[in-house]
């Protein structure tokens with residue numbers, strides 16, 4: 001057997017590979033499933049046990065040699081081919097265009113939002129996209145079986161080991177609860193992330209979108225500070241001449257609640273433009289603070305949840321949310 005191995009080794013060593021056809025013949029003869037190397041290994045059962053180690057070593061050596069011979073010849077042939085210029089090759093032609101990727105417009109908008117809030121003194125936190133009922137609803141003061149739960153068009157996943165519903169989070173607000181459970185006030189953080197709603201897909205809504213949540217908890221936080229922060233954000237994001245309005249709103253987890261709209265100015269002379277809601281916000285409801293054992297007599301706070309798609313649509317004059325999710329390069333290329 002050792003003699004056979006030695007002669008196979010010699011065959012491999014003496015094989016000449018001068019072109020791609022010969023490379024392929026070499027592969028078929030030695031390295032393929034029916035090749036000589038595999039064939040040699042299949043004779044291992046004939047070898048008496050005490051010889052197996054020695055013979056195995058010799059076999060492996062030949063196998064490695066064959067593989068190495070193949071790899072080297074392949075690399076050499078490729079090098080030769082690349083260098084094989086002839087008179088018809090114009091080496092002064094510009095190189096083929098190399099298209100560079102870039103960040104998705106939603107990522108760009110999200111990064112800009114993060115930068116603004118970083119400058120305003122907020123840190124950044126995140127939480128899971130699959131949430132339990134407690135964090136997504138109950139701790140946020142959604143009463144059990146209240147229609148407000150339906151308004152969120154929830155995707156239910158399954159129940160956890162405590163028979164609690166697990167859901168695709170319908171908003172980033174549950175991260176507020178997680179932060180307050182983990183951290184003592186003062187808290188001043190934003191929480192960017194994906195959220196999911198079981199909604200019919202249309203130019204205005206998609207079953208997946210992004211929010212940037214914020215939470216500020218300290219002693220004596222006032223609604224004046226909330227308004228000032230939102231207005232500063234709108235000016236930094238859209239420019240100091242941004243047209244905005246704040247109106248009263250309703251959320252179970254804030255009291256009072258506000259919504260902010262930004263004016264959408266179209267380029268179309270026949271269209272007057274319209275108000276687009278970009279966020280919900282308010283003073284954190286005392287019941288929410290109680291759910292995480294923070295004393296509402298000592299601490300107050302504000303919160304908001306901003307829609308990243310809405311903000312990107314306003315910035316770039318995009319009127320159909322679905323285009324963010326098509327992966328159409330003709331759209332994406334415009335955001336280099």
Ligand code: DAH
Nearest residue numbers: 171254280281282303304305
């Ligand atoms: N979670 C709300 C939504 O998705 C938005 C929101 C409103 C977040 C008020 C807040 C808030 O933190 O205070 O519609």
